[in-house]
Amino acid sequence: MKAYSKFLDIVEKIEKALLCISVAVMLVVMIYQVILRYVFAHATAWSEELARYLFIFQVMLASAIGIRRNSHLQIDALIHLLKPRWRMLSTVISTLIGVVFLCFLLVYSIDLVKTGANNLSVGLGVPMSIPYLCLPIGTVLMILTSVEVIFKQVRDFRKGGKEE
Template identity: 30%
Template sequence: MQRILQYLDRVENIALVWTILSLALIGFVQVIARYVFNYSFTWYEELGRYLGVFIAFLGASIGVKTGSHFTMDLVVSKMGQPLQGLVKGLTNILSALFFFTVAWYSWKIVLRMHGYETTSPTMEIPMYIAYLPIPVFSIVIGIRFVAKAVEFLRGLNQEAIR
């Protein structure tokens, strides 16, 4: 499991850097083209939207990994240590189940879009490609939540042994 998570870390970091760099570069070229050459690329807004969705889901996965998402833990912080680990573990399991469900239903939508053979308006790429980050990153986020649940429950088990 640790190897899979390390591999995901590397892939996520590389994808995030290259996606943000390419979005910034394309935005810079768009601004130069518009104000210097009085020309505008019609596909830029659409590509920016798709890359924004990609970055949002990628960032959500990284946020789960680092624990940087906000939590409402007023009640949990008042519990004893073993119970805190149990509640956090169960919360992560429920979150993983939620994201696996999102992945399942969004995959069904991707398959439906593939069957319709629709394309995007300006870039004319198949729409299922634009929808693909949703199930892919939902699975990755689910895996991250499972890893967090295992981490909390393992800590609970270590405390029970002491």
């Protein structure tokens, strides 16, 4: 489990680097777009499209980090009412349900990438399979981090419910 966690530490560092780069690129592209639109009264389709695709990519990468840190959307008030062992059990169950959903999403996102290869984006002129790749990549990352969350919760449950 330690080797798997170290592997995910490296993956998370790569994700964070990609997030930093993509946020910077998106910021520059959006500033460029605003200046063109409001100063020169001329807008480009590619800049808006690129910003949109970068944002979707960022959401998929950040979701994997959010799952690993257990900071996704949940009703904390109800969860904190539970005793630590029941809280761990509810986390395992909800994460398992999430993994099942992610497996379905992975299958359908791969089909989407395949069909997107035949279409070109309007502004950038790239095959739509390129922007659609964020779905299977993000889904695989979320599944990998979910597996780690499940194993850590089970390990802590076996130790008697002592949370780290």
